[in-house]
Amino acid sequence: MKKIFILLSIIVFGLAACEDELNQVPISEMSADGFFQDEKGFEQAINGTYEALSTYPERQFHLSDVRSDNIYGVGSMGVRSHEPVNNFAFTLAVNEYMTEAWDNNFKGIMRANTVLENLSADLVPDEAMRNRLEGEAKFLRALFYFDLIRYFGPVPLVDRLVSPNEALEIPRSPVADIYTLIISDLQDAAQKLPSSYSGINIGRATSYAAKGLLARVHLTRSGPVLHPDGPCLGVNEYSQALSLLNEVIAGPYSMLTDYAATFDLFNENNSDIVFDIQFASGGLGVGASYPGELAGSAFWKAAGYPYAIGLETKDVSYDLINSYGENDSRLDFNVQIGYIDPTNGQYVEDPVCTKFSRIDPETWGADRFDFGINFPVLRFADVLLMKAECILQGASGTQTEVDKIVSDVRARGGLSAVSNVTMDDLLEERRKEFLGEGLRWHDLVRTGKVLDVMNAWIQVEDESGQMRSSIDYKHIIYPIPQSQIDVKKGLYEQNEGYE
Incomplete structure (x- = not known):
């Protein structure tokens, strides 16, 4: 396993004072004096920008999976932060997950802007390295902004370093304007990034990752407008998305024959991974905490985990469990229906998402924040299924192509081929394939199915x-x-419906 994250404590960014400001305004300035002197300094800076993705897995789980029909997150241990998200409360403005999503995405944007503003031929004479650094910064800035608009709609558009006082004058920009920056960044990244890496650089964003993310952006923009400030603009860009996806499909990727092997700690950065977030255990401060968030305290205690987790299980929806069918091997890997409570020896029927918890005890880190397993942001299976989605939405292609893609994904789970696949069929297959990867809510929104699907599911599951x-x-x-x-009254208007 090759890991690219490094300790922020060795990145002399001068961030301490700046990130105090970040708790108040979205962007703050950073002193680069004495830091950006050579290529090494820029590499450290871009690694620090990747580090802003460290909370991305938990965010996608809580704000996408828990929000969707994948997880029934009603708890029994008192009100936890995920429950108002699950329950669609209008009081979420003070919820910790809202603050985390805003602050950490803007932290990443600020770091990317810092790299871009300081990068020059004088400081990084090697053109290939300079292009790579610029491409990585733009890829990451686009990813952070895409995350923001999918969750919050209009947000402040900042493509340069600004002071805290300047930030207090920057209003929210329309989603369409944010998309202009995202698309430009990803197009530049696709041109400037290499197609692959070797050695310790494996895991960095590639040109294929930029193309795949840009395809997802085009798909999302093309969705029907259900909310005037939502991420879908109703444009017809399915052909643009398909072209990009075909370029990724022609690249060095393939689905592994064994679904579980895709998520094997000892098989990371395999051919199904187009881009993932790199984590490493060992008490270095660069481990992951999301496996604990997905499975919860009771599961880990039953598994013999020696450290306190302190997190409630968010049950996998029985509607989802039943949709797998008895012969789908993905169900056995993704979900553990129950476990034995070690305190009393009793069986507890708690359906737990265990996709990232099948880890040999010998690899457990120093605490619950120190798991070493990577988190996939874009997989080849997702690329294939997005291609099928484009075709079903009217892009060039045939029903036969759609059926083959879905049948190939199903075959890996031990299921038979299908024909005449519809959009509903495709979404159900994506639901089973990507449980725990934070895609479900976004899938429902961009296809315009979210209100119908969720309202029907609530009546059955709740x-x-x-x-x-x-x-x-x-x-x-x-x-x-x-x-x-609260930073500056009148600068931002709250999204409709929320208190």
């Missing part, structure tokens, strides 16, 4: 009646964190 009985377009995006609303 027997306890703890969730909102139905949702409407206002729930498609989240509220701006209250901490940001």
Whole structure:
């Protein structure tokens, strides 16, 4: 396993004072004096920009999986932060997950802007290295901004370093304007990034990763407008997405024959991974915490994990479990239906997402923040299924192509081939394939299915009646964190419906 993250404590960014400001405004300035002197300094800086992705896995799980019909997150240990997300509360402006999503994405944007503003031929004479650094910074900035608009809609558009005082004058920009920057960044990244890496650089963004992410952007932009400030613009860019996806498909990727091997700690950066977030255990401060978030305390205690997790299990939806069918090997890998409580020897029927928890105890890190398993942002299976989506949405292609793609994905799970696949069939296959990878809510939003699917699911799954009985377009995006609303009265207007 090759890991590219490094300790922020050795990145002399001068960030301490700056990130205090980041808790108040989205962007703050950074002193680069004495730091950006040579290629090594820029490499450290770009590694620090990758580090801003360290909370990305938990965010996608809580704000996409938990929000969707994949997880029934009604708890029994008192109100936890994920429950209002699961229950579609309108009081989420003070929720910790809103603050995390805003602050850490803008932290990454600020770091990317710093690299881009300081990068020059004088400081990095090697053109290939300079292009790579620029491509990485733009890829990451695009990823951070794409995350922001999918969750919050309009956000401040900042493509350069600004002071805290300047930031207090920057309003939210329309989603369409943010997309202009995202698309430009990803197009530049696709041109400037290498197609692959070797040695310790394996895991960095490639030109294929930029093309794959850009395809996802085009798909999302093309979705029907259900919310006036949502991420879907109703444009028809399925052909653009398909062209990019075909370029990735022609690259060095393939689906592994064994689904579980895709997520094997000892088989990371395999041919199904187009881009993932690199983590390393060993007490270095660069490990992951998301496996604990997905499975929860009771599961890890039953597994003999020696450290306290302190997190409640978010149950996998029985509707999803039943959709797998008995012969789908992905169910056995992705979900553990129950476990034995070591305190009393009793069986507990708690359906747990264990996709990233099948880790040999010998590899457990120093604590629950020190798992070494990478998190996939874009997989080859996703690229293939997005191609099928483009064709179903009217891009060039045939039903036979769609059927073959879906059948190939199913075959890896031990299932038979299918024909005449519809968009609903495709979404259900994606749901089973990508459980725990934070794609489900985004899939439902961009295909325009979110309100119908979620309202039907709530009626079936929420027997306890703890969730909102139905949702409407206002729930498609989240509220701006209250901490940001309070920075300067009138700078941001809260998203419709939220308190």
